[in-house]
Amino acid sequence: MSFCLDTYLQQSDNYEIHASKAGFKDCAMIIRFKADEIVYVKPGDQVLGVRVIGIPPIPIGIDDKKGTVFIPYTKPCHGTSVVELPIDAEEIDKIRELNTQ
Amino acid sequence: MKALILLGCPETPSQTPMAVYAFSKLTQSGYDVTIAANPAASKLVKVSDPENYYNLNIVDLERTLGEVKEGDYDLLVGFVHKDAAAAFFVTFDQILNTKSIALVFERDLDLVGEFVDMIEESGSKAKIYAVRAFHNPSPIKVNFDKALKELE
Numbered sequence: 001m002s003f004c005l006d007t008y009l010q011q012s013d014n015y016e017i018h019a020s021k022a023g024f025k026d027c028a029m030i031i032r033f034k035a036d037e038i039v040y041v042k043p044g045d046q047v048l049g050v051r052v053i054g055i056p057p058i059p060i061g062i063d064d065k066k067g068t069v070f071i072p073y074t075k076p077c078h079g080t081s082v083v084e085l086p087i088d089a090e091e092i093d094k095i096r097e098l099n100t101q
Numbered sequence: 102m103k104a105l106i107l108l109g110c111p112e113t114p115s116q117t118p119m120a121v122y123a124f125s126k127l128t129q130s131g132y133d134v135t136i137a138a139n140p141a142a143s144k145l146v147k148v149s150d151p152e153n154y155y156n157l158n159i160v161d162l163e164r165t166l167g168e169v170k171e172g173d174y175d176l177l178v179g180f181v182h183k184d185a186a187a188a189f190f191v192t193f194d195q196i197l198n199t200k201s202i203a204l205v206f207e208r209d210l211d212l213v214g215e216f217v218d219m220i221e222e223s224g225s226k227a228k229i230y231a232v233r234a235f236h237n238p239s240p241i242k243v244n245f246d247k248a249l250k251e252l253e
Contacts, residue, residue, distance in 0.1 A: 023184040024219070043192035043223070044166075051166050053185075053192045055223045074188050076139045076162065077110040 035061025109186030
C-alpha cells in the first residue's frame with residue numbers, strides 16, 4: 001500500500017515539527033536551511049499520497065543518512081508547517097523523480 | 102460553464118456573505134458554481150441559507166484538492182486573506198490551469214501586498230483584485246463586481 005501523509009500524521013508520533021503556523025516562504029526557507037538535498041516540486045504534485053500546497057518552486061528536503069524528508073504542510077486555518085518524517089528509500093526516489101530543477 | 106469558489110479560513114467576517122454573493126452572481130452569469138471550503142467555513146455558509154434559497158453547492162476543500170484536475174472548471178475564484186489561502190489558491194490555479202480571479206483582502210495593507218506578491222511570484226495569470234478590508238464586505242464586493250464585468 002502506498003504511503004499517505006495525512007494518515008501517517010494522525011496515527012504515528014514518529015515525526016518532528018520544525019515550524020508550525022508559519023508562512024509558506026518561511027517554511028520553504030527552513031527546509032532549504034535544514035536539508036542537505038533539496039528537490040523542487042510543482043504545486044499540486046503528489047508527494048507521500050497528498051498534493052503539495054504552496055508557491056512554486058516548492059522545496060522538499062531529503063536527509064539520506066537519516067532516511068527522512070522535510071515537507072511543507074499547509075492547512076487553511078493553521079498556516080504552513082515543516083514536518084520531518086522517516087520514509088522508505090523507494091518513496092524518497094519517487095520524490096526525486098518529481099524534481100523540476 | 103463551471104466555476105469553483107475557494108474559501109479560506111473563516112476567521113474573516115466578510116468572507117461568508119461574499120461567498121453567498123459570489124455564488125449568486127456567478128450563477129446568474131450562467132455558471133454551475135461549486136464552493137470548496139473547510140468544515141467551519143462550510144457551516145457558516147450553509148447556515149446563512151436556511152431555506153436553501155440559493156441551492157448552494159458546497160464541497161470539502163481538501164477532498165476537492167485531492168480529486169480536482171485540469172479541465173474540471175472554467176473559472177476559479179479565490180478568497181485570499183491569509184498566507185495559507187494564497188498557497189491554496191496558487192495550487193488550485195496551477196492544477197486547473199484556467200481563468201482565475203484572486204480576491205485579496207486583509208485589514209493590514211502590508212499583508213495585502215504580501216499575498217499579491219505570492220500569487221504574482223508563482224507565475225499565475227490570475228486577475229488579482231486587492232483591497233484593504235476585514236469586517237466590511239463592500240470593498241471586496243466592489244472588486245468582485247469589477248472582476249465579473251471584466252470577465253464578460
